[in-house]
Amino acid sequence: GENVEQHPSTLSVQEGDSAVIKCTYSDSASNYFPWYKQELGKRPQLIIDIRSNVGEKKDQRIAVTLNKTAKHFSLHITETQPEDSAVYFCAGDQTGANNLFFGTGTRLTVIP
Amino acid sequence: GAVVSQHPSRVICKSGTSVKIECRSLDFQATTMFWYRQFPKKSLMLMATSNEGSKATYEQGVEKDKFLINHASLTLSTLTVTSAHPEDSSFYICSARGTGVQPQHFGDGTRLSIL
Numbered sequence: 001g002e003n004v005e006q007h008p009s010t011l012s013v014q015e016g017d018s019a020v021i022k023c024t025y026s027d028s029a030s031n032y033f034p035w036y037k038q039e040l041g042k043r044p045q046l047i048i049d050i051r052s053n054v055g056e057k058k059d060q061r062i063a064v065t066l067n068k069t070a071k072h073f074s075l076h077i078t079e080t081q082p083e084d085s086a087v088y089f090c091a092g093d094q095t096g097a098n099n100l101f102f103g104t105g106t107r108l109t110v111i112p
Numbered sequence: 113g114a115v116v117s118q119h120p121s122r123v124i125c126k127s128g129t130s131v132k133i134e135c136r137s138l139d140f141q142a143t144t145m146f147w148y149r150q151f152p153k154k155s156l157m158l159m160a161t162s163n164e165g166s167k168a169t170y171e172q173g174v175e176k177d178k179f180l181i182n183h184a185s186l187t188l189s190t191l192t193v194t195s196a197h198p199e200d201s202s203f204y205i206c207s208a209r210g211t212g213v214q215p216q217h218f219g220d221g222t223r224l225s226i227l
Contacts, residue, residue: 089155
């Protein structure tokens with residue numbers, strides 16, 4: 001099955017700075033890569049996703065880039081705010097089954 | 113749109129009890145539902161995938177007789193933890209997906225504590 005690795009496990013940034021989280025995947029046939037934000041004790045919420053037919057997608061302060069050749073994708077958050085503090089999970093799908101396999105998560109702390 | 117409701121949100125019960133968790137898609141038809149388990153400060157571990165009207169597909173290492181999954185309709189899936197023991201204590205989260213390649217939408221999760 002798909003194996004998704006995520007780095008870093010923790011990330012602290014000053015408010016206003018940018019944050020970047022990186023993930024790699026193993027299944028070259030995977031074609032859907034969502035990012036979820038999870039606050040403590042709450043449900044994971046989809047914040048952005050990208051499909052393999054595009055290399056970049058942006059939604060206001062959030063962007064995701066995908067490099068299919070290298071099998072890695074990244075989440076970029078610009079102008080970070082304290083409310084961005086949460087755990088972020090990347091995921092890749094298991095092609096054919098559409099199961100999602102999650103990375104290990106990144107705990108982002110934005111320091112006011 | 114795409115709201116998934118999960119109940120109960122928290123369960124505390126004695127060892128040996130069976131616990132049923134419900135997952136409902138409120139405004140869309142969930143062709144596929146997924147059940148995850150999450151340990152504190154850890155990632156989401158896929159337990160099983162269920163398609164409406166068919167048997168669930170369990171991930172390796174997940175006991176199907178321990179974690180019974182039923183997906184009887186396009187809006188409801190249930191997970192029953194049978195004869196629960198303290199080691200089954202965890203945060204269980206369901207998600208649902210409509211037809212085709214779509215995002216998964218998550219329920220609020222159920223925190224299960226077995227005494």
